[in-house]
Amino acid sequence: MSNPRNPQISDVLTIVLKDSILLPGTEEYEKENGSYFSAFENEIKPSHIVKPTSVKQVQDLIVALRPHVLSGECRLAIRGHGHTPFAGSANVQNGVTIDMRGFKGVTLTEDKSVVQIGVGETWTTVYAELEKHGLTVAGGRVGRIGVAGFILGGGLSMFSTRMGFACDSVIEFEVVLASGEVAIANAGENAGLWNALKGGLNNFGILTSFKMKTFVSGNIWGGITYYMPDTFSQLLQNACDFVCNETDEDTHIMCSAGYGFGHQAVTCVMYHTRGEENPPSLQRFTALEPQIKQMGTMRTSTHLGFCEELSKFSSDGLRQYWASITIKPDISLMETFHQKWQETLDTIKDAAGFIFSFGFHPLTKALLENSEKAGGNAKAISPSDGPLFVILINPIWTLPEDDNRIFAAVDNLVGEFRALASEKGLLHRYIFPNYAYQKDDIIAGYGERSVSRLRETSKKYDPEGMFQKGVPGGFKLPTKGT
Numbered sequence: 200m201s202n203p204r205n206p207q208i209s210d211v212l213t214i215v216l217k218d219s220i221l222l223p224g225t226e227e228y229e230k231e232n233g234s235y236f237s238a239f240e241n242e243i244k245p246s247h248i249v250k251p252t253s254v255k256q257v258q259d260l261i262v263a264l265r266p267h268v269l270s271g272e273c274r275l276a277i278r279g280h281g282h283t284p285f286a287g288s289a290n291v292q293n294g295v296t297i298d299m300r301g302f303k304g305v306t307l308t309e310d311k312s313v314v315q316i317g318v319g320e321t322w323t324t325v326y327a328e329l330e331k332h333g334l335t336v337a338g339g340r341v342g343r344i345g346v347a348g349f350i351l352g353g354g355l356s357m358f359s360t361r362m363g364f365a366c367d368s369v370i371e372f373e374v375v376l377a378s379g380e381v382a383i384a385n386a387g388e389n390a391g392l393w394n395a396l397k398g399g400l401n402n403f404g405i406l407t408s409f410k411m412k413t414f415v416s417g418n419i420w421g422g423i424t425y426y427m428p429d430t431f432s433q434l435l436q437n438a439c440d441f442v443c444n445e446t447d448e449d450t451h452i453m454c455s456a457g458y459g460f461g462h463q464a465v466t467c468v469m470y471h472t473r474g475e476e477n478p479p480s481l482q483r484f485t486a487l488e489p490q491i492k493q494m495g496t497m498r499t500s501t502h503l504g505f506c507e508e509l510s511k512f513s514s515d516g517l518r519q520y521w522a523s524i525t526i527k528p529d530i531s532l533m534e535t536f537h538q539k540w541q542e543t544l545d546t547i548k549d550a551a552g553f554i555f556s557f558g559f560h561p562l563t564k565a566l567l568e569n570s571e572k573a574g575g576n577a578k579a580i581s582p583s584d585g586p587l588f589v590i591l592i593n594p595i596w597t598l599p600e601d602d603n604r605i606f607a608a609v610d611n612l613v614g615e616f617r618a619l620a621s622e623k624g625l626l627h628r629y630i631f632p633n634y635a636y637q638k639d640d641i642i643a644g645y646g647e648r649s650v651s652r653l654r655e656t657s658k659k660y661d662p663e664g665m666f667q668k669g670v671p672g673g674f675k676l677p678t679k680g681t
Contacts, residue, residue, distance in 0.1 A: 205246070208273050208295065211263040212247055216256060221248040231298065237284035238518045238599075245276065245296040252301035254373070254381060254407050260297065261405070262379035268669035275670045277401050279318055280345025284520040285637035288672045289348070299347065302407055307332065313370065315410045318347035323510065326416075326503040335416035335502045337368045340453075341513070342506035347406050352632035353398040353578055355589075357419065357470045357502065360563055361448040363570030364578070366397035368411045374404035377665035381407075386574060395656040397576035398645070400632060401673040402657060402666055419505060420477070421451075421470030422496035427489045428463040431456055431537060435559075437483040438467075439528045442561040442586040447480035448569075449473040455558035455591075456537060458544055464491060468509070474499060517552075518602065519595040522613045523634035525562070525587050525627040526620045533559065536590065536616055543612045547605050552597035560631075562587040577642075579649035580629055589631045590616065610638075632674065641674035650677055 212220050221228035223244060231248055233241045251257050267273040274294035281289045290296050304317035305328040314336060316325055323342035329335050337356040339349050354365030362368055371385040372393060382404065384393035395403055426434060438454045453468040467484045476499065477485050485497070496508065513519075526532065540557040547553065567582040580587075592613060594605055613636065620626035628644045635641050642650060653676055657667065667675055 205267075205272060208247065208264070208267060211267070212249055212260075212295070215259045215263050216249050216251060219250040219252070219256075221250070222246075232290070232296075234515065235281040235290065236513075236515050237286075237520060238516055239284060239286035239520070240281055240288065240290045241516060243286055243290040243292050245291050246293050248296045248298055250298045250301050254375065257297070257375045257405055257407060258379045258381065261375055261377065264295065265377065265379070265665060268665055269663055271668075273669070276672050277405055277670060279347035280321060282344050283348055283673070288637070291672060297405065299405070299407070300345075304408065305329065307334075307413070312413060313410050314413050315408055316346055317408050318345075318406050320346050322346060322349070322506055323503070326506060329413065330416055330501060330503050333416055334413040336411045336413055337362045337365050338411070339365065340506060341509045342503065343510040343513070346409075348400075349633060350409060351396060351398070351400050351406065353576065354633060355560065355631075357421075357451045357505070358472055359566050360451055361472070361565070361569060363566060363573050364398070364576060366576050367570050367573035369397060369409050370412060371410040372396045372406060373408045374406050376404045377661040377663065382660065391652065391656045392660055394575060395577050395653050397578075398632065399577040399653055399656075400641070401670060402642075402653070402676055403660055404666065416502055418474035418499050419470050419472050419502060420474050420497075420499050421468075421481075421505060422498055422500075422508070423466055423468050423494075424484060424487075424497060425491040425494040426465040426467070426487060427491065428456070428465055430487055430489065431465050432534065433487060434465055434467060434484070435533050435537070436530055437487065438559060438561070438588075439530050439533075441480075441483060442528050442563055442588065445480050445563070446565075447471075447478065448565050449475070450478070450480045452481075452484065453558060453560050455556050456540065457554070457556040458548060459554040464494075470505065517595050518597060518599070518605075519593070520636070521634040522592045522609055522636035522639075523631050524590050524613065524617055524620065525629045525631065526590060527625040527627065528586055528588055529623065529625050532620060532623055532625055533588070535619055539612060539615050539619075540592070543608050547594075547601075547608050550596045550598070550601040550605060552595070553601075554593075554595040556591070556593045558591040558593070560589040560591065562589060577645055577649055577653060578629060579645050584627060587627055587629070589634065591631075591634050635674065639674070640677060643677045 276291035302317040302319035322339040564585040
């Protein structure tokens with residue numbers, strides 16, 4: 200167990216980082232430790248926050264801390280921008296939190312076909328820089344999200360139907376290993392590590408930068424359409440038709456039912472990434488009535504513009520989290536899910552500041568096929584498994600006294616979803632890591648073959664298991680026999 204007063208740890212950190220160490224009780228420590236996406240992360244108090252800004256500093260940190268981590272004296276957390284909401288995902292009680300937000304840089308190659316991105320960036324800063332050159336990448340849909348955790352979890356982008364998961368556009372990772380060495384991982388060098396990092400989370404090292412393929416950034420047509428609550432059944436039918444039958448690979452949708460401040464609404468966020476206005480592929484959503492017209496935002500804009508729009512729908516520091524399962528499309532099952540969601544809502548909507556959404560995000564066959572063509576990733580979802588829906592449950596509230604009942608209610612709801620889908624043979628093993636709940640065994644959902652490869656990669660690059668034993672946050676590789 201970590202000791203908040205361990206002078207050896209303090210000495211080691213001071214030697215490596217000098218002034219870039221924040222200690223409890225200081226104004227800067229409180230500010231930085233209070234800047235996570237969720238209140239649950241803000242409430243954890245590490246003994247030290249360290250802020251390296253160079254690869255050499257990260258190497259020196261790992262070499263210096265390694266014996267203390269392997270002995271159990273010290274535990275580590277690795278923070279990008281800290282958007283994974285559950286407690287301990289990127290922060291560690293009485294341990295050392297390595298804050299990587301100082302790793303800046305959005306650097307194009309000479310021919311502008313590839314961009315190197317520092318892990319301290321957000322998608323807003325990446326898109327803003329690339330748009331100066333008429334370019335973009337298949338990154339996050341919400342601009343304010345950090346780049347590192349998003350990519351290591353796989354990520355969905357507006358361009359995913361044509362390009363696969365966001366991680367499939369990564370052609371190279373730079374990562375500091377448990378030994379303190381720097382590994383460059385791509386299709387030709389450390390290829391097993393390259394594949395493992397595409398969805399393998401923080402299990403293999405500390406990511407410092409990565410390179411992605413760029414492409415021309417043209418106009419996009421899309422936005423958010425709001426509907427009256429009684430349109431849900433028709434929206435669901437249209438979404439199932441879309442995910443099963445639509446062939447236009449320049450489309451992307453997210454559908455949800457939501458509650459907030461005493462009101463319900465149904466939404467479809469939709470995009471045509473080649474900028475075609477109201478294309479046939481999206482008319483099943485644009486023509487659906489009755490709409491709440493004054494709230495709609497359909498328009499022509501840029502990748503940056505749309506990602507900035509979605510950034511406005513979330514705030515830092517609230518009591519909030521996500522839970523998710525993946526299913527095969529089925530109207531009657533999802534109608535039942537919606538009814539169960541409504542029943543759960545009725546039991547907890549009196550919580551202060553309560554907002555609650557039930558969303559479904561398509562994984563089309565084209566997305567899975569294009570992911571496989573790009574070289575594959577740790578998720579190892581066969582295109583023949585598609586199409587699929589990622590189901591997302593998202594509660595938000597303000598008071599800690601409501602924690603237990605909301606966690607219990609949502610826990611039960613997701614358990615019911617899982618059981619109902621399983622009974623009908625419609626539950627898929629995969630859980631989307633970027634929306635996963637802390638109790639889920641994410642990596643096990645990648646399937647036995649992928650898990651076996653990931654274990655081999657871990658043994659090769661981290662033979663003593665430093666990142667398995669000493670970095671408790673995130674989702675670890677399953678232990679043998681599970």
